[in-house]
Amino acid sequence: xxxxxxxxxxxxxxxxxxxxxxxxxxxxxxxxxxxxxxxxxxxxxxxxxxxxxxxxxxxxxxxxxxxxxxxxxxxxxxxxxxxxxxxxxxxxxxxxxxxxxxxxxxxxxxxxxxxxxxxxxxxxxxxxxxxxxxxxxxxxxxxxxxxxxxxxxxxxxxxxxxxxxxxxxxxxxxxxxxxxxxxxxxxxxxxxxxxxxxxxxxxxxxxxxxxxxxxxxxxxxxxxxxxxxxxxxxxxxxxxxxxxxxxxxxxxxxxxxxxxxxxxxxxxxxxxxxx
Numbered sequence: 496x497x498x499x500x501x502x503x504x505x506x507x508x509x510x511x512x513x514x515x516x517x518x519x520x521x522x523x524x525x526x527x528x529x530x531x532x533x534x535x536x537x538x539x540x541x542x543x544x545x546x547x548x549x550x551x552x553x554x555x556x557x558x559x560x561x562x563x564x565x566x567x568x569x570x571x572x573x574x575x576x577x578x579x580x581x582x583x584x585x586x587x588x589x590x591x592x593x594x595x596x597x598x599x600x601x602x603x604x605x606x607x608x609x610x611x612x613x614x615x616x617x618x619x620x621x622x623x624x625x626x627x628x629x630x631x632x633x634x635x636x637x638x639x640x641x642x643x644x645x646x647x648x649x650x651x652x653x654x655x656x657x658x659x660x661x662x663x664x665x666x667x668x669x670x671x672x673x674x675x676x677x678x679x680x681x682x683x684x685x686x687x688x689x690x691x692x693x694x695x696x697x698x699x700x701x702x703x704x705x706x707x708x709x710x711x712x713x714x715x716x717x718x719x720x721x722x723x724x725x726x727x728x729x730x731x732x733x734x735x736x737x738x739x740x741x742x743x744x745x746x747x748x749x750x751x752x753x754x755x756x757x758x759x760x761x762x763x764x765x766x767x768x769x770x
Contacts, residue, residue, distance in 0.1 A: 531559075532556070532559050532560060532561040533559060533560050533561070533741045534560075534561045534563060535555075535560055535561070535562050535563065535583045535584070535741050535742070535745060536563045536565055536581070536582050536583050537562060537563070537564055537565065537582060537583060537584045537585060537586055537730075537745070538564075538565045538566075538567055538572075538573040538576055538577065538582045538584075538585035538586070538587065539564055539565070539566060539567070539573070539585065539586045539587055540566070540567055540568065540573075540587040540703050541566050541568070541703075541707060542703055542706040542707045543611070543613070543702075543703060543706060543758070543761075543762060543766050544586045544587050544703065544728070545564050545566050546761070547586075547610070547611070547749070547754060547757065547758065548562060548564050548586060549564065550753075550754065550757045551745075551748040551749065551751075551753075551754060554748050554751070554753065555744065555745065555748055558744050558748075560741050560744060560745070562745070565582060567585075567587065568686055569684070569685075569686060570587070570588065570592070570639060570642075570685055571596075573585040573587050573588075574588075574593070574596050574597070574600075574602065574604060574731070575600075577604060577731060577732070577733060578600075578602045578603070578604060578733070580733070583732070583736075583739075583741075583742065584607070584730055584731060584732045584736075584742060584745065585730075585731050586610070586728070586729075586730050586731070586749075587703070587728070588728065588729065588731065589641070589726035589727060589728050589729065590606050590609070590725075590726075590727065590729050591641040591645075591664045591725070591726065592639065592641040592642065593605075593606060593729065593731050595639075595640055595641050603733060603734040603735070604731050604732070604733060604734065605731070605732060605733075605734045605737070606729040606730070606731055606732075607729070607730045607731070607732045607737060607742060607746050608729065608730045608746040608749060608750055608770075609727035609728070609729050609769040609770065610727070610728055610729065610730060610749050610750065610754075610768075610769055610770070611727065611728050611758055611766050611767060611768055611769050612724050612726060612727050612728065612766070612767045612768075612769050613701060613702030613703055613712075613726075613728060613765070613766050613767075614702055614712060614719045614720040614721070614724060614765070614767065615642075615645060615646065615649055615699060615700065615701055615702065615719075615720045615724075615726075616699070616700060616702065616705060616710075616712045616715075616716030616717075616718065616719045616720065617649060617650070617653060617697055617698075617699050617700075617716055617717050617718040617719075618689075618692060618697065618698050618699075618700055618705065618710060618715060618716055618717065619692065619696060619697045619698070619717055620692045620693060621696055622696065622697075622717070623717075624717065625653055625654075625655065625717050625718060628655065628676060628678070628696060628697065629676070629696065630676050630677055631676070631677050631678070631679060632676060632678050632679070632696035632697065633678075633679045633680075633681055633694075633695040633696050633697075634650065634655075634678050634679065634680050634681065634695065634696060634697045634698070634699070635680075635681045635682075635683050635688055635691045635692075635695045635697070635698040635699070636650075636680055636681070636682055636683075636688075636698075636699045637682070637683070637684075637685045637688065637699070637701065638682035638683055638684060638685075639685065640664075640665065640667075641664050641665075642685060642701060643666075643667065643668075643682060644662065644663065644664040644665055644666040644667065645664060645720075645726060646699035647666050647667070647668070647670070647671065648663075648664075648666060649699055649718065649720050650699065652718070652720075652721070653718040655676065655678065656671050656673060656674050656678065657671070657672050657673035657674075658670050658671060658672060659671075659672050668680045668682075678696075681695060685700075685701055685704055686704055688700045688701075688704060689704055689705060689707070689708035689710065690708075697717070702765055702766060705765075706762075706765060706766075711765060712764075712765040713763065713764045713765050727769035728769070730745065730746055730749060750770040754768075755768045755770070
């Protein structure tokens with residue numbers, strides 16, 4: 496009996512030792528995957544910004560970056576969300592707008608890279624040519640300072656008004672020095688401008704909102720901003736994040752030859768690469 500017990504004990508001990516000395520590779524604790532993806536959250540307006548970002552998702556995935564796109568339909572929340580660290584970056588605005596917004600709200604936001612230009616255009620459902628603008632015509636323009644000033648500058652380029660010398664992007668309706676047709680200016684939120692076309696003579700519309708409304712800036716605009724516009728749309732980030740590796744890779748992807756071709760092929764002049 497003692498021999499049987501001893502034999503069983505020996506077998507049990509051998510089994511324990513065998514389990515402990517098995518394949519070390521199989522028994523090793525799991526380690527985090529070396530290729531674990533970094534998640535980047537970028538805020539964008541739907542057209543063309545989100546479309547451009549979607550085009551580079553596969554490229555960034557190969558680099559270990561999962562790009563999550565958060566869509567916005569206004570010009571305020573994307574910067575607030577970025578400042579509050581709900582986003583890693585945003586892509587919807589030009590530099591003058593970012594600088595004005597950040598100064599007004601005391602936010603440490605900066606531009607990382609310029610990507611494209613969206614020429615602003617003058618649209619109408621009531622006339623076919625600017626020579627047909629009636630006296631007292633109603634002109635809708637964006638109500639934010641930089642885009643409002645930009646719209647007035649375009650109307651001046653079109654010969655409808657004259658602006659005070661030197662006002663640049665800070666020009667307002669009060670800076671109109673010559674208004675021969677006694678035009679009436681209606682300042683609206685930028686997303687509302689395409690919908691205002693039923694009620695106004697003209698509307699000066701940012702190309703992203705024109706494209707969303709199925710307006711083709713190169714075909715439907717009665718007058719379009721010159722391509723040498725300084726209003727390049729940018730990738731905005733928090734100050735201090737300029738060297739974050741994943742943001743550097745995002746900036747590189749957004750200014751790649753593939754993106755240049757995508758913009759040129761898809762938008763056919765309605766959106767112009769800025770690199």
